Amino acid sequence: MENILKYINDNRETFVEELKEFLRIPSISTNEENAGDVRKCAEYVKAQLEKIGLENNMILETPGHPVVYGEWLKAGKDKPTILIYGHYDVQPVDPVELWTDPPFEPSIRGENIFARGSADDKGQVFIHMKSIESHLKNTGKLPVNIKFIIEGEEEIGSVNLDNFIDKNKDLLKCDYVVVSDTAMFDHGVPSICYGLRGLAYMQVEVTGPNRDLHSGSFGGAVNNPINALAHIICKLKDDKGKILIDGFYDDVLKLTEKERSEYSKLPFDEKKYMEGLEINGLFGEEGYTTLERASGRPTLDCNGIWGGFQGEGAKTVLPSKAAAKISMRLVPNQEPDKIEKLFTDYVKKISPDSVKVTVKSLHGGKGAITPIDSPGMNAAVEAIKKGFGKTPVFTREGGSIPVVNTFQTLLNAPTILLGFGLPDENAHSPDEHLNLNNFHNGIISIAHYFNELSKI
Ligand code: BES
Ligand code: ZN
Numbered sequence: 114m115e116n117i118l119k120y121i122n123d124n125r126e127t128f129v130e131e132l133k134e135f136l137r138i139p140s141i142s143t144n145e146e147n148a149g150d151v152r153k154c155a156e157y158v159k160a161q162l163e164k165i166g167l168e169n170n171m172i173l174e175t176p177g178h179p180v181v182y183g184e185w186l187k188a189g190k191d192k193p194t195i196l197i198y199g200h201y202d203v204q205p206v207d208p209v210e211l212w213t214d215p216p217f218e219p220s221i222r223g224e225n226i227f228a229r230g231s232a233d234d235k236g237q238v239f240i241h242m243k244s245i246e247s248h249l250k251n252t253g254k255l256p257v258n259i260k261f262i263i264e265g266e267e268e269i270g271s272v273n274l275d276n277f278i279d280k281n282k283d284l285l286k287c288d289y290v291v292v293s294d295t296a297m298f299d300h301g302v303p304s305i306c307y308g309l310r311g312l313a314y315m316q317v318e319v320t321g322p323n324r325d326l327h328s329g330s331f332g333g334a335v336n337n338p339i340n341a342l343a344h345i346i347c348k349l350k351d352d353k354g355k356i357l358i359d360g361f362y363d364d365v366l367k368l369t370e371k372e373r374s375e376y377s378k379l380p381f382d383e384k385k386y387m388e389g390l391e392i393n394g395l396f397g398e399e400g401y402t403t404l405e406r407a408s409g410r411p412t413l414d415c416n417g418i419w420g421g422f423q424g425e426g427a428k429t430v431l432p433s434k435a436a437a438k439i440s441m442r443l444v445p446n447q448e449p450d451k452i453e454k455l456f457t458d459y460v461k462k463i464s465p466d467s468v469k470v471t472v473k474s475l476h477g478g479k480g481a482i483t484p485i486d487s488p489g490m491n492a493a494v495e496a497i498k499k500g501f502g503k504t505p506v507f508t509r510e511g512g513s514i515p516v517v518n519t520f521q522t523l524l525n526a527p528t529i530l531l532g533f534g535l536p537d538e539n540a541h542s543p544d545e546h547l548n549l550n551n552f553h554n555g556i557i558s559i560a561h562y563f564n565e566l567s568k569i
Contacts, residue, residue, distance in 0.1 A: 478515025
């Protein structure tokens with residue numbers, strides 16, 4: 114390990130410079146106009162896999178953006194096979210005017226590198242690439258068999274990936290899946306994530322009269338779609354944060370007493386949390402703590418709402434249409450398809466006859482939970498201790514990585530979530546960044562992880 118660690122230390126700056134090239138590619142998967150950039154990014158990833166010494170590297174087509182695959186399978190049949198998963202696509206950058214530097218011109222300020230995708234997830238994918246490079250360049254081998262898949266549609270719900278995995282079960286067969294696409298619990302608190310939430314994302318459209326109307330002539334006599342939509346939204350959740358959709362909680366996997374006790378031991382400072390967000394109070398389901406609400410319990414949020422006049426000044430108008438995007442974060446055992454149906458039925462039930470209401474499902478994904486006592490988890494604990502000098506804590510995350518559930522069901526492989534981002538690194542928001550110490554320690558941890566895994 115000594116020469117591998119020396120290589121990682123000697124190349125600390127070089128690795129950051131190389132990461133910049135990855136971050137310069139605007140691979141925004143949801144934007145049609147960036148489709149060429151997404152493809153270019155897939156080609157970049159394939160070239161990197163080639164460069165670090167993986168074999169059988171290829172771009173595999175899907176009906177959407179492609180998946181990139183590479184492998185190194187010469188560790189021997191007695192060694193475990195590890196499938197590393199990540200994503201090379203990124204979120205849109207708007208509101209772009211709130212970025213200090215342009216989102217695709219990576220800049221280093223203080224201990225951080227700023228760019229869209231730096232934390233979510235290119236920087237974290239790069240950690241794995243550089244750990245592999247460090248092993249192969251210095252010893253000519255890896256301690257375990259490695260398969261690497263990097264997809265281009267995670268930020269749009271991994272819509273084609275389940276099918277891809279189903280069709281490529283042999284290619285992807287493995288003992289463990291390792292994913293770095295989550296955050297550490299806090300600065301200086303490395304963590305291993307054992308649970309993710311699922312998602313059901315809906316759009317509700319409300320149509321009133323066949324055209325915008327003078328609000329003086331018609332107001333009071335014709336239902337206003339914005340008011341009607343506001344009423345519908347208010348009936349989805351009570352003022353204590355409980356979701357009112359019939360049957361919504363039926364399948365929720367309850368938090369165990371043991372889990373709740375572990376949650377309560379995490380080093381969480383509620384006051385600092387509020388200060389960081391500049392809020393005066395917290396809000397959430399009664400009977401649960403902030404950490405439980407944010408990752409172990411389901412929730413419902415309006416993500417966007419529009420309709421009517423949004424320009425400067427006042428325009429007296431009763432609009433013809435209004436709409437909202439509403440997402441529900443789910444917990445394990447809640448099925449997105451079932452929740453979409455319950456949501457649709459409930460919205461139809463509470464909608465007034467005086468407007469037309471349509472409900473669409475945009476995308477969804479299942480939550481996941483992994484046992485924390487597997488040999489792969491124990492090996493991860495050892496690796497993090499070596500990389501960060503601290504024992505990691507176990508956490509659940511509120512975000513979603515839909516494919517994790519698929520890995521567990523289709524490949525029957527436990528997934529280890531070793532995240533090196535931080536909760537305040539602005540993923541999906543302006544000025545996204547990645548802490549460069551965590552980037553460096555992440556490379557060291559993964560290099561150790563391969564060794565630790567070879568012992569199991
Ligand atoms: N890296 C995130 C997942 C994540 C978010 C982990 C927050 C830990 C904390 C991932 O790239 C992501 O954003 N996923 C989407 C999935 C969705 C589009 C199905 C999410 O959670 O919104
Ligand atoms: Zn993301």
